[in-house]
Amino acid sequence: MRSLRRALLPLFVFGVALSGLAHAKLDGEIYTSNEWRVSLKGPRGWRLSEHSSYPSVLLWMTHRRPSARMLFAAETLEANIDSQAYAVATVKKLEMLGFRVRAPQLHSATGAYWMEFDNGKSFLRQALLVPADSTTGFSLTLSTEELRTRGQLLRAFDFSLRSIKPER
DSSP, X not given: OHHHHHHHHHHHHTXXXXXXXXXXXXXXTEEEETTTTEEEEOOTTOXXXXXXSXXXXXXXXXXXXXXXXXXXXXXXXXXXXXXXXXXXXXXXXHHHTTOEEOOOEEETTTTEEEEEEEOSSOEEEEEEEOOTTOXXXXXEEEEXXXXXHHHHTHHHHHHHXXXXXXXX
């Protein structure tokens, strides 16, 4: 689990342009942030915590067996950035951090772009979503210590990704 934390930290260091920690509430498996005007439903069997330790991280979700984490984050982007441009910029930053990154692919059900990447010790899938006419970028990241484990938890990741509901 320690290597998961080390792998996740750089993902949010480059994206943190926000001051203060995000505030939100949990109602069972449903997370809502009034500040970021978004909600998300956590998958069954995952423990959700809105007690963030990094700016821009809205929600931590943990799974015990197999061991994994999902992080839901938000950040303010420059105007005229869409989900694809957000993903392409993120890929460049991840490559500079030493990750092997697969090209972003469209998640047609949500309009998000997702990619898989690893550094040989942590295996991650990340989806990036910018709602239409918005300057807010949302990211959902699944991190595991084994490639096989990541594959086992893709349904949970997809469930949470599809549940993201930005409010206008």
